Amino acid sequence: MTDTTTATVDNAPAPGTPLLQASNVVMRFGGLTAVNDVSLTVNTGEIIGLIGPNGAGKTTFFNCLTGLYVPTEGTVTYKGATLPPKPHKVTQAGMARTFQNIRLFHNMTVLENVLVGRHTRTKEGLLSAILRGPGYRREEAESRAKAMEYLDFVGLADKAGSLARNLPYGEQRKLEVARALASEPGLLLLDEPTAGMNPQETRATEELVFAVRDRGIAVLVIEHDMRFIFNLCDRVAVLVQGRKLVEGDAATVQGDERVVAAYLGTPYEADADSTTADDSTTPEENQ
Amino acid sequence: MTDTLQIRPEAAAAPKPAIPLPTAAARAVTAAGAVLTAASAFLSWTYSSQFPGDLTVTGYPGGLQWITFTGGLLTLLYLLVGYGAPGLRGLAPGGAEGTTVILAVGAAATTWFTLIAISVELGGLANLTTGGWVAGVASLLAVAGALGLPRDGQHPQGNRLGVLLYPGKRPELRPAEPMPAVLEVGVVLLTLAAALGVFAYGVDTSYAELFAGFLILTGFAAWALNRSGDFARLGEIMQRHRVLASVGAFVAAGLFPFTQTGGSAEANANLGVSILIFAATALGLNIVVGLAGLLDLGYVAFLGVGAYTAALVSGAAGTAFNVQFPFWAAALLGAVVSGIFGVLLGAPTLRVRGDYLAIVTLGFGEIFRIVVQNLDGTSGPNVTNGAIGISNVPDLNILGFDFGSAHSFGPFSIGRFANYFELMLLFTAIIVLVFSRSANSRIGRAWVAIREDETAATAMGINGFRFKLLAFALGATLAGLAGTVFVHVNYSIVPDTFQFAGPTPPNSAFLLAAVVIGGMGTVSGPLVGASLFFLLQAKLSFLHDYQLLLFGLTLILFMRFRPEGIIPNRRRQLEFHESQTEGGQEGPTPELRTAEA
Numbered sequence: 001m002t003d004t005t006t007a008t009v010d011n012a013p014a015p016g017t018p019l020l021q022a023s024n025v026v027m028r029f030g031g032l033t034a035v036n037d038v039s040l041t042v043n044t045g046e047i048i049g050l051i052g053p054n055g056a057g058k059t060t061f062f063n064c065l066t067g068l069y070v071p072t073e074g075t076v077t078y079k080g081a082t083l084p085p086k087p088h089k090v091t092q093a094g095m096a097r098t099f100q101n102i103r104l105f106h107n108m109t110v111l112e113n114v115l116v117g118r119h120t121r122t123k124e125g126l127l128s129a130i131l132r133g134p135g136y137r138r139e140e141a142e143s144r145a146k147a148m149e150y151l152d153f154v155g156l157a158d159k160a161g162s163l164a165r166n167l168p169y170g171e172q173r174k175l176e177v178a179r180a181l182a183s184e185p186g187l188l189l190l191d192e193p194t195a196g197m198n199p200q201e202t203r204a205t206e207e208l209v210f211a212v213r214d215r216g217i218a219v220l221v222i223e224h225d226m227r228f229i230f231n232l233c234d235r236v237a238v239l240v241q242g243r244k245l246v247e248g249d250a251a252t253v254q255g256d257e258r259v260v261a262a263y264l265g266t267p268y269e270a271d272a273d274s275t276t277a278d279d280s281t282t283p284e285e286n287q
Numbered sequence: 288m289t290d291t292l293q294i295r296p297e298a299a300a301a302p303k304p305a306i307p308l309p310t311a312a313a314r315a316v317t318a319a320g321a322v323l324t325a326a327s328a329f330l331s332w333t334y335s336s337q338f339p340g341d342l343t344v345t346g347y348p349g350g351l352q353w354i355t356f357t358g359g360l361l362t363l364l365y366l367l368v369g370y371g372a373p374g375l376r377g378l379a380p381g382g383a384e385g386t387t388v389i390l391a392v393g394a395a396a397t398t399w400f401t402l403i404a405i406s407v408e409l410g411g412l413a414n415l416t417t418g419g420w421v422a423g424v425a426s427l428l429a430v431a432g433a434l435g436l437p438r439d440g441q442h443p444q445g446n447r448l449g450v451l452l453y454p455g456k457r458p459e460l461r462p463a464e465p466m467p468a469v470l471e472v473g474v475v476l477l478t479l480a481a482a483l484g485v486f487a488y489g490v491d492t493s494y495a496e497l498f499a500g501f502l503i504l505t506g507f508a509a510w511a512l513n514r515s516g517d518f519a520r521l522g523e524i525m526q527r528h529r530v531l532a533s534v535g536a537f538v539a540a541g542l543f544p545f546t547q548t549g550g551s552a553e554a555n556a557n558l559g560v561s562i563l564i565f566a567a568t569a570l571g572l573n574i575v576v577g578l579a580g581l582l583d584l585g586y587v588a589f590l591g592v593g594a595y596t597a598a599l600v601s602g603a604a605g606t607a608f609n610v611q612f613p614f615w616a617a618a619l620l621g622a623v624v625s626g627i628f629g630v631l632l633g634a635p636t637l638r639v640r641g642d643y644l645a646i647v648t649l650g651f652g653e654i655f656r657i658v659v660q661n662l663d664g665t666s667g668p669n670v671t672n673g674a675i676g677i678s679n680v681p682d683l684n685i686l687g688f689d690f691g692s693a694h695s696f697g698p699f700s701i702g703r704f705a706n707y708f709e710l711m712l713l714f715t716a717i718i719v720l721v722f723s724r725s726a727n728s729r730i731g732r733a734w735v736a737i738r739e740d741e742t743a744a745t746a747m748g749i750n751g752f753r754f755k756l757l758a759f760a761l762g763a764t765l766a767g768l769a770g771t772v773f774v775h776v777n778y779s780i781v782p783d784t785f786q787f788a789g790p791t792p793p794n795s796a797f798l799l800a801a802v803v804i805g806g807m808g809t810v811s812g813p814l815v816g817a818s819l820f821f822l823l824q825a826k827l828s829f830l831h832d833y834q835l836l837l838f839g840l841t842l843i844l845f846m847r848f849r850p851e852g853i854i855p856n857r858r859r860q861l862e863f864h865e866s867q868t869e870g871g872q873e874g875p876t877p878e879l880r881t882a883e884a
């Protein structure tokens with residue numbers, strides 16, 4: 001597991017120190033084990049990819065990390081502290097995410113969406129909102145300036161006033177990223193950020209992810225677009241039927257025949273003597 | 288090529304008038320009809336003075352004839368606007384012809400309503416004099432003329448509601464250049480004065496027929512002004528002079544008791560203060576329902592908590608505690624106790640979502656009423672005097688100002704209910720301030736985010752439960768505050784006032800309807816909705832038996848045709864009607880909207 005961090009930012013913690021550590025996470029829904037004993041470490045300054053066929057449990061794993069699901073077993077620590085399984089506390093701690101099926105606040109403006117993202121980094125309570133003292137005005141103005149900055153960063157500054165639901169699809173994805181960034185995370189989790197995008201938009205998203213990393217934010221990204229993943233990621237983990245099959249750099253993963261098998265099906269001649277991914281109860285280590 | 292040929296005739300068909308007349312002829316007919324309609328108000332319409340308002344006098348309009356008169360003049364005004372009369376051009380930025388049609392229909396509707404009411408009440412068409420027939424025919428003539436005018440605006444195709452939509456939709460207006468500030472301030476003041484005038488007239492209508500006629504014309508006029516784009520323009524101007532507009536609105540409202548003179552002044556002031564209490568409570572509910580999106584069906588209980596708290600410390604005879612707090616302390620206590628109840632009820636109920644929340648709040652609302660009923664000394668300790676309630680709540684006396692007696696200000700004299708009206712207006716101002724400031728803040732954004740998508744909101748760091756509880760508690764606090772005045776205005780309080788549904792406000796169903804029909808998430812929506820509802824049930828008391836039925840019908844019609852309410856939130860309007868204007872841009876593909884967290 002060599003660290004391939006290249007870009008760092010002065011104010012970021014020393015590169016290569018573990019940021020997120022998920023150990024032995026298990027998630028069961030009744031009889032279905034959607035995530036089975038998955039461990040994953042994300043270090044500062046890294047871009048990590050998470051791939052796997054449909055239904056492999058990638059999103060479920062994300063949900064376990066961000067507190068949307070309470071893992072059946074296992075722990076998740078962020079910067080050394082165990083994360084409580086409450087989404088708002090996870091965000092407070094410094095992990096922000098986007099959703100596979102875009103979940104914007106559709107009837108709020110683009111700017112308001114990002115302002116909601118600033119929630120954990122602002123403090124005014126009800127009373128100061130009603131009294132509107134100078135402190136309140138300052139913080140609100142600051143919040144707006146910051147929000148505009150994030151919109152500018154993803155290239156949506158000129159759409160600040162329109163309703164989120166009126167944005168074209170690609171821009172909605174960008175807005176989700178801006179909203180997540182507004183919470184000033186140390187780790188950004190992206191769930192299929194290029195789904196439904198054309199090649200140009202995908203390339204732009206690639207640039208965006210690099211730019212995010214250059215801000216000192218580590219990224220964990222789920223994606224089906226292999227070119228996107230292998231261009232981008234320092235390390236890639238492959239999830240198949242809830243288990244982590246392989247983890248390594250692009251070359252390692254691309255060269256691994258089990259991955260090819262998981263995606264393309266098992267070659268006919270190998271069928272006889274090897275247990276494959278279609279039987280998740282068999283430990284892969286046997287192969 | 289063939290495709291365009293097929294589409295063309297349809298597109299061209301829309302602007303064809305319903306009655307094919309040369310434009311000049313249509314204008315002439317409309318003008319003649321409108322003028323004659325207005326003039327007919329000066330004739331006698333019936334032989335008998337038994338019909339309320341005495342429509343037998345020739346030479347001077349009475350009662351409902353004033354409404355017809357106004358309708359005729361308004362039709363004429365917008366006809367002139369459409370003709371391009373100098374100085375009037377700016378009055379219909381969204382098109383004058385459609386507006387004229389609406390006004391002509393409105394004038395005809397209220398005129399014919401009057402004629403039919405006369406015939407029904409006095410027993411037969413024979414009771415109409417020539418004047419009445421002139422009015423009826425003239426108003427129809429104006430409609431016929433207006434239907435011959437060239438059509439403007441946008442015409443939705445293939446809608447089953449073809450008749451209703453005949454006047455067309457106003458085209459999207461781009462914001463206008465600001466006018467000189469003096470002029471704009473003038474417009475703001477004039478609008479406020481007009482609003483006060485219309486409201487005062489509506490409250491002062493002394494018989495149901497007059498109110499019904501008034502309501503018909505007001506409804507059509509509001510539709511017309513919306514269609515003409517005047518409301519949109521006014522909105523822009525008000526937005527530019529926000530402070531003036533809101534302070535002015537409260538000053539205008541404060542002048543309301545002074546517009547009420549004569550025998551029914553006190554009754555009207557009573558109506559006014561009841562409307563204010565109802566509206567302020569609805570605004571509190573709007574935080575819970577409109578902003579945070581929590582369906583609370585037991586909200587009226589919080590009004591009750593505030594009212595009972597204030598009653599218990601008012602020094603009323605026979606209460607459990609024989610204490611008399613100064614009113615500021617009682618009001619504060621009522622608000623705080625109500626807020627605490629909000630937290631107590633919210634903490635267990637807010638753990639369920641959606642429909643379940645509605646059911647649980649409905650239950651808690653009833654529990655409040657039943658508990659209060661049973662704290663009577665027999666079934667439980669005597670705190671609230673059970674079903675009999677607390678009576679003889681003394682009038683307020685703040686800094687020597689006795690709310691129970693009439694006071695003179697120069698030439699004006701205002702009575703007991705008017706005193707309370709001014710007090711409640713102050714409270715309403717506080718509630719409006721709290722609502723609008725919390726709505727436009729980090730807190731309000733968190734509420735709206737929860738309403739929009741609770742999962743995404745929590746993923747953005749919002750503690751869903753805590754903020755829902757805050758909305759619940761704040762809503763309860765504001766209702767409690769309103770309740771403290773409520774009990775003093777009414778002298779007494781009984782548990783049965785605080786039901787889920789009943790023929791008279793306040794009850795939870797009416798409050799909710801005022802919010803939903805007024806416009807969720809807005810400040811003015813619930814105020815308008817509440818006024819309308821309250822006036823409707825107070826003025827049309829002959830409908831008492833059918834009130835709940837009509838009430839349900841209104842709700843259904845609104846949900847079908849104007850789900851965003853009378854005064855739409857900018858966001859919600861886009862949400863509901865965007866598909867008609869922009870071809871509806873759906874964000875994520877439907878397939879992606881399925882599973883996942």
Ligand SMILES: Nc1ncnc2c1ncn2[C@@H]1O[C@H](COP(=O)(O)OP(=O)(O)OP(=O)(O)O)[C@@H](O)[C@H]1O
Pocket residue numbers: 029032034052053054055056057058059060061100883884
């Ligand atoms: N809340 C739930 N209850 C029951 N089963 C669930 C739940 N959430 C996910 N699953 C199941 O867990 C499995 C993994 O789903 P998940 O959404 O994590 O897959 P994924 O790897 O994200 O797939 P995709 O690439 O299609 O997004 C699926 O079989 C799914 O049906």
Ligand SMILES: [Mg+2]
Pocket residue numbers: 058059060100
């Ligand atoms: Mg997924």
